Amino acid sequence: MPENWDLEADIVVIGFGAAGVAASVTGCELGADVVILEKAPEGREGGNTRVAGQGYLNTSDAGQAATYLKALCGPYTVPAAMVDVWAAEMCRNNDWLAAMGGDPQEHQHPPVGIEFPELPGSDCVHKFHDGPTYGYSYTWKRFESLVKKRPIRVLYETPGRELIQDGATRAILGVRAERDSKPVSVKARKAVVLTCGGFENNQDMIRNYLPGMPYCYTSGSPYNEGDGVSMAMAVGADLWHMNNFAGPSMALKVPEFDTTFSMQALHFSKEMPGGMIVVGPDGRRFTDEKFKTRHGKIPKNGKWMPLVTPCPMYMIFDREMFATGPLYDMNPSHSWNPVVEQYQRSTDNSAELAKGWITAAETLDELAEALGLDPETLTETVARWNQGAGKGWDPDFGRELMLAPFGEGPFYAVELSPSMLNTQGGPRRNEKAQVVRPDGTPIPRLYSAGELGSIYSYLYQGTGNIGECLAFGRIAAREAVAQAAWE
Ligand SMILES: Cc1cc2nc3c(=O)[nH]c(=O)nc-3n(C[C@H](O)[C@H](O)[C@H](O)COP(=O)(O)OP(=O)(O)OC[C@H]3O[C@@H](n4cnc5c(N)ncnc54)[C@H](O)[C@@H]3O)c2cc1C
DSSP: SSOOOOOEHHHHHHOOSSHHHHHHHHHHHTTOOEEEEEETTTTSHHHHHHHHHOOEOOSSSSHHHHHHHHHHHHHOOOOHHHHHHHHHHTTHHHHHHHHTTOOOOOOOTTTTTSSSSSSGGGGOOEESSSSEEESSHHHHHHHHHHHTTTTOEEEETTTEEEEOEEEEEEEOEEEEEETTEEEEEEEEEEEEEOOOOOOOOOOHHHHHSSSSOOOOEEEEETTTSSHHHHHHHTTTTEEEETOOOOOEEEEEEOOOOOBBOOOOOTTTOOOOOOOOEEEESSOOHHHOOOOBBTTTTTEETTEEOOOOSSEEEEEOHHHHHHHSSSSBBBOOOOIIIIIIIIOOOOSSHHHHTTTSEEEEESSSHHHHHHHOOHHHHHHHHHHHHHHHHHOOOOTOOOOSSOOOOOSOOOOOEEEEEEEEBBOOOOOOOOOOEEEOOOOOOEEEEEEOTTTHHHHHOOOOOOTTTHHHHHHHHHHHHHHHSSOOOOO
């Protein structure tokens, strides 16, 4: 217990993304004094929500939604009470947003439709945005405005570091945060709500929890470093869904940037002329490079499993593709690097070649040597691809898109890393958004919402994350407000 509290509020919300918005706005509407602690500096807040495709799920029917969620979870079941609360609350997202001052509009949300139409209940899926189009932070800008126009204090560059817990009752009394490298003690008279996102940028947690991942990077916020997982564990929380994540895909990660760049040539809906394959460290292909995964999952023996990404992976391509135009996605509608860092790509790939992001060589043998691959195997892999592609078929993985054989050298390579949108795991919560211990009992005065310990245990329906942020952010705040202040 600190000798003095530096500041206090009824509800302390840790993290200013969609879940933090739903919790703080709901709390404020119910008359609570709310403070948000945010790790990022002002202008870089908003987490993954800010750079997402901006769609959120509003299901049309609670019964169907419950059926669909149960089917998405498959053998990784979640308690019926959680499913029912999720299903009921996900139908109310539009009503809530409209009542708070937003403008929900149904959109097709092009990257994902009904993601698993073959599963029962999938007709309940309806995707909404607050803005005229996909991406461009529109929905986030609305969310942020809902906080800004209310008396909710936001402290930027103030990460939560530790939860302050009563040694006897185990109730959470406040948060030890940090500002200008100094500790700040924040008293939470009623409750703390953890909404600080996942562990996308914590390589130790990635190695510990994500299946088959020696490393993985995100295309989202660099500030989500698993702090909520550590803070919750330190006060006795159970964890769940730690091995589930929205990924992997394959993308470019360079030392100059914390997060990944997507590659146009790998995108299922984008055609770039020229020969292109991806090989693993053995110089062989391991997948259909243009396959549209379902948030990283691919079908295997009748089941959905994460795409296997043998690291390091190399995208190998020919002169025609290099000369066609930028290899990086020029559409800046979503992801951290285009939206926040606003990296200016060269239109002819020359700057990226000069930086060493692209490797060039006159022959395949030289390229293989530069990459540390076996030249004979790489040459054989390309020859095999050329043989099939020349006749319009993929000799190994049934790829149907961009089946061009390789032309003349020079040849090029880009090292690819596994990339993800977000993790789903974190402290386990119950139907009241209370964070619970391994025995299922709640840790008093501690709530959570959003992708930190999300409900998605296995398959994921796109737009479900932001939808869940809104649903459980509201639940957490309602429950927190109902608490009596602890002094
Ligand atoms: C490129 C991309 C596209 C996506 N598209 C969609 C989509 O269209 N629809 C959808 O539903 N989902 C989408 N997702 C997933 C979705 O964006 C996230 O799961 C969701 O926005 C998470 O919201 P959140 O509030 O839980 O966390 P976030 O929005 O990530 O916010 C967490 C906040 O906590 C802060 N924080 C971290 N640690 C601390 C700390 N110690 N103290 C204080 N603050 C801290 C972070 O800086 C951040 O501001 C996408 C993700 C990405 C990366």
